[in-house]
Amino acid sequence: MGQVLGTVQEKLNGRQWKERQVRKITDKVFDRFQDDSEKENGLSFExxxxxxxxxYNDINKHLPGPHHDPPSKAKLKTMMEDxxxxxxxxxxxxxxxxxxxKLTADSLNAISLKLIIALVVAPSVALMTKRATEGVPGVGKVVQRLPNSVYASIVTLGVVLVQKSGEDCE
Incomplete structure (x- = not known):
């Protein structure tokens, strides 16, 4: 029971950490452009x-994954009114x-999903399927001799390369 509560608490703390990071970014950007508009109490559309x-430039520079295009001016105008x-x-x-x-939620969720697949799912699946390779002639003995960490790393690298090639095709 304590483990379940600890896991829930960790998830909540992770969400709070993410919210704090997003807030730091928005405050920094807001202050930068607020200084440009001396008499206003907020940001104009421009x-x-x-x-x-x-x-979006920071997202594309610092976060893994495909390039994320910012929304059009018309969409921003509509969202600003909302x-x-x-x-x-x-x-x-x-x-x-x-x-x-709201604007960056989809981009950040797509990036988070790809990271979870590459860092959690791929190594887990690799270790679960390692035994299945025992019966494959030639390959089975080589795979069984590899340490689990090396085998999981190779499979994870393969998954990342497949994700990367999929991004290049888009």
């Missing part, structure tokens, strides 16, 4: 568009944080 381009709660034509800090969280 500054919002540039801020979104910066966020997230502009006080209807002043500007997004304040809280509105901007919610806006970016």
């Amino acid at each position: 500054n919002l568009y540039i801020a979104v381009l910066c966020v 997230y502009d709660i006080n209807l002043d034509g500007l997004l304040d800090r809280e509105e901007f944080a919610d806006f970016i969280r």
